[in-house]
Amino acid sequence: MQTLKSLPALAGAILALIIVLIVAFHFIFIDLFVDLWWFQSLKLEGYFWLRLLYKYFLSGGVTLAFFVIFFFHFWVASSYLGLNPREEVLNNFIKNQKFQRFADAFMYGSAKVYTPIALLLAIFIAIPFYNQWEQSLLYFFGGDSGVKESVYGNDVSFYMLSYPVYSLIQRELLITATLIFFMVGTLYWLEHIFVPDQSREFHLGAKIHLTILMAFVLIFVVWGFLLQRFNLLYTDSHEPIFYGPGSIEIRYQLPLIWLGIAAFLATAVTASLYIFSDKHRIKTPLFISAAFFVGVLVLPQIDFIPENIQDFIIDPNPVKTEKPFIQHNIDATLDAYDLKNIKTVDMPIKLNAAADIEKWSTQERFENIPVWDREFLLDSYKQLQEIRPYYSFLSVDEDQYSILNHTRQVNLAAREINISKLPPEAQNWENTHLRYTHGYGAVATPAAQDADKPVVWYLRDLNMQSDVGFDVKHPDIYYGEGQYDYAVVPNNLTVMGIAGTDPSVTGAYHGEGGIPVPSFFRKALFAFYFHDKNVFFSTNISTESKVKIFRNIKERVHKLTPYLHLDKDPYLVTTKDRFYWILDAYTLSPYYPVSKPTEAAASPSLEKFNYIRNSVKIVVDAFDGDVDYYIADPSDSLIKAYSNAYPGLFKNLQEMPNELRKHLRYPRDLYYLQMKMFAKYHQQSPELFYEQAETWTLANVNSKEVLPYYQTVNFGNCNDKEEFVLINPMTPVNRNNLSMIGAASVLDSSSCGANYKPGITVYKFGKDVQVNGPAQVEALINQNPEISAQFTLWGQYGSTVEMGRMIILPMGNSILYVQPVYLTSTKTKIPELSRVIVSIGNEVVMDTTLWSAFKHLKETYLKDAADSIGPGTSRAIVEPASK
Structure with a gap:
């Protein structure tokens, strides 16, 4: 009967075991096998095992370390009883063998309790390390960047590679030390009350143990104060004027942090003496140090002190008091977004464009206008x-x-x-x-x-x-x-x-x-x-x-290297053998000191970041699926750390086949982000930065930003060699006239060779001459009666007229605008390039070909110049409609 009664329980246990095995097989072993086979098919088996090793070695090692810490202290507290009874009570317990039985039960039986408790606590503490194991990897394999931040003078790689790990370790060690102190203290207290007639004080061994634990708590709290200094580098309290610490943080809050350290140490010493020593149990030093410490903690929370500093010292003299801190922000942001090497060229604009038009009157100049x-x-x-x-x-x-x-x-x-x-x-x-x-x-x-x-x-x-x-x-x-x-x-x-x-x-x-x-x-x-x-x-x-x-190529790359952030625009390259996809990959960090944070589509896993590098070019074989990684920016600290951690994964850019390397280009997402940041941070003196008198914004047409676009242009570099560049126009804030044209290229203009050397050139216009922006050119087009009549005529034939992207082309000391006009039939829905509009100054010409439109523009412009009319009147020549 007993056997029959136990059968349901046995069957239930077997069924539960089978379910556990199936779930483990399906969600662990099958995924593991398929992932392994997939990495093997890409000839990356070593990389697969290395990532698993790092992930579970780091997280498992941290769990084991914290388990040992918890277990050791619980074992010490239970193995060495912190009892201190009077001699006659102790003799009585020994004679009646009660004490021995109690001691044996406590010392050996409690292991069954504190072992699982130690394991659970260790897992709880190790979870953040498991979630951030790749950040820890950067700490172990990173190195100095050679660039120092200007507030504390530390290498910036310390903040991107080490500081997040130190903050995590400090926080978890402080939690661990605090938990152990209170749990061990509770254990000693329980031991103390189990036996009657105890003396008032703990045994010396218990005091030593608790003192050591308190010392660890003290050390980790002081470490937290020291790390708090670096938090000041990420303050946004001065936005939108500038980012980072200012006078209040460096000259008020930073000294309070140092005072907090001193006050905490004094409080800890006086509290230890008061608790553990009858001879030094004096309340006055403890109260004084504790009050001082509380005051230091409370002072930063009191708003009227920094508000008065702001109102009576900083606001009357903002540039003078904040000048060095504004400069820190400018320098850090320019470096973090790789803007320090932007080349600025002053481009004077001539009202009379006749000479430039004459010089550009060759058809070859228009063979690559998109x-x-x-x-x-x-x-x-x-x-x-x-x-x-x-x-x-x-x-x-x-x-x-x-x-x-x-x-x-x-x-x-x-x-x-x-x-x-x-x-x-x-x-x-x-x-x-x-x-x-x-x-x-x-x-x-x-x-x-x-x-x-x-x-x-x-x-x-x-x-x-x-x-x-x-x-x-x-x-x-x-x-x-x-x-x-x-x-x-x-x-x-x-x-x-x-x-x-x-x-x-x-x-x-x-x-x-x-x-x-x-x-x-x-x-x-x-x-x-x-x-x-x-x-x-x-x-x-x-x-x-x-x-x-x-x-899917993005999913494929993300599966291999989830720590890289991809540009949203992969592009196809054709060779004699097959097609390839090239993807631009970024390394991002939110920890660059004093640099202004931003957001972009390149960082779906990061809410904000303040450092970016296009550090890797990725090639995916569209036929076989092979994935190759090439380091495009070897100066990047993050990619150097990953390359050290995963040897053999990342190759030098020189190893990329030449038929692919000649198709490398400046990535669109990066350039868009850099130009939005440079629109404000090109003002590199604190006075000018504070005034914001020359802040730019992306040019707009119909309330839409003119996004960067690729264009093949001859800027006169390298023996008139054409460059494949990204063009980006900008206007002053709340104005429509053109301030600058940015061009991002990968041509090595110094050697004129095929080396990949990305760089940005900004062609900046003077303030003395009005240069029409895209919105103003569009207004000239819309105001022109001949062009408006032509658009109305097309609409009567059942077609929709749509204006294409406005192309801006520097032409000597003039600016040529080109805008395509599309007709979309309501029947076929196929867009057709119907006309091309060109404009210089206030002259507007529309024709069926770009070359013929330019020739008509030349005739019109030169005729106006000859008649001394000048380019102040909007005129247009329109090719008659053929439909």
Whole structure:
């Protein structure tokens, strides 16, 4: 009967064990196996084990260390009883063996209690270390940057690599020491009351133990005060004037921190003497030191003192009192956002642009002006070149290629797979994972095109037709910007006519990427991993098949290196062999001292940061999925630490193949962020910074910011070599006239070689001549009766008129504006480049081609100059509508 009664309990235990094993197998072992196989397929198995080692060694080591600390003190407190009874009481306990039994039970039985307590406390304390183990990794593998902050004189790498770890350690050690002190004190107190007739004082051993624990608490509190000094470097109390500490923090709060340390030490010493010594039990020193300490703690919370300092000392003399602190903020921000090496060029503007127009009157100057906006071009690509319903263009990238012995700016887009556009009945398991597995090819068009004419194609169609020499051996795109599901290739299906133009040609995969599936064991594991039984039972998956997972390139890179922050705009590069994706990766930190924080799309995991470097260029093979990391900024402290921690993962930029390296460019997100910061911090003297008289803002058109755009420009550097640059115009705050044009390039202008050397040049205009900004040029266009009439006429034919991006081109001592005009038919929805508008000064010309519009602008401008009219009247020549 007893056996029968125990059967349900036994069955329940077995069932619970089975459930635990299944859950552990599924969520731990399967994921671990698949991750390992995936890293092996990328030839990064060593990196995989190294990350696991660091993660669990650091977190496990910290847990073990804190467990030993808790266990040791509990063991000391229970093994050595802090009892101090009178002699006759002790003899009585020994004679009756009560004391021995009590001691044995307490010393040996309590181990069953304090061991799990110590383990739970250790896990609780170690959780923050587990969550921040990669920050700890930077501490162990980092080094000095060679740049010192100007407030305390420490290397800035101390704040980015060490300071967060020290703050974490100090906080957790203080919690640990405080917990142990009170718990051990409670343990000694319980021991003290278990035996009657105890003497009033603890035993000497208990006093020593508690004194040591109090000393540790004292040390960690003092350490906290010392670290609090560095918190002053991140104060935002002076915003929006400047960021970082000012006179109040450095000359009022900082001395209070030092006084707090002295007051705390005095309080700790007098309290120890009062508690543990009858001879020195004097209340007066304790009260005095405690009152002093409380006063030091309370003073920073009293607002009237800093408010009076602000009202009567700082506000009457703001620049004089805050000048060194404003300078600290300027210097730190310029360095943290890599703005110190910006080259500023004063560009005088001439009212008479005749000489510049004459000099630029060669058609070669206009071969690379990007009149097609990628937003409009994407719609055209979709309508004209997706061809099959299961293909899709997700984005258009700008680049430059050598075409017909000349550098041409090109728009390029990958034709990616998108089976969601198939009929619902075709979106089955076999089609999704075995048949429609990849995109195919790309399209390319010149950035400069004539309006009112068919689109010129450099690369088009599924047969990869190209009249300019584009030829790709492996045009299949298995990895891209789309949200792809897993694919199993090659397989036993005969896939015909999906990618190519010949329906008899099969599209079997011949690459090396993916995880092999050589056995039923792996098939079974993948079936569990994907929650998909078809993986195991499908006869079309052979021993030659490979499973492709993490096929979105951003997801793929994030899986490998979650500590890198990616630019939101990867771009496609075509070579003779295959397509590649290049991604710009950033290292960010919120701990750069005195630097103004900001936010950007590059940091989804950080609310704010105040340091950024484009430290890594990442290349992803669109065919095989291989991922290669190249260090683009070896001066960055963060990437040096990661490179030391993960040897072999990051390569030198010189190791990148030349056919890829020549396509490196300045990243758009970084440049946008830098220009927004430089708009204020280009005022590098404290007086000018405080006045904010020359603060810039991004140029606006129709209440929208003119975002940075890529353009191939000849600035006269390197024997008139054209540069692929990012252009960004800025205007004064609350004004529309142009203040500057920023150009970000990667051309090494010093050697004129192919070395990657990113830099920014700001072409700054003087204040003596009015230079029209984009909004003012748009106003000239809208006010022109001929152009307005033409737009109205087009609207009557059932078309929508849309203005493209306004392109700004420095032209000698003049500024040329170019703006495309698009017509979108209400029937076909295909945008068409219909006209091009050019403008210099107040002259506006619209024509079908950029070159003819410029020639008409030249004729008009020179005629006005000859008639002594000058460029003060808005005029326009408009090519008659052809539709």
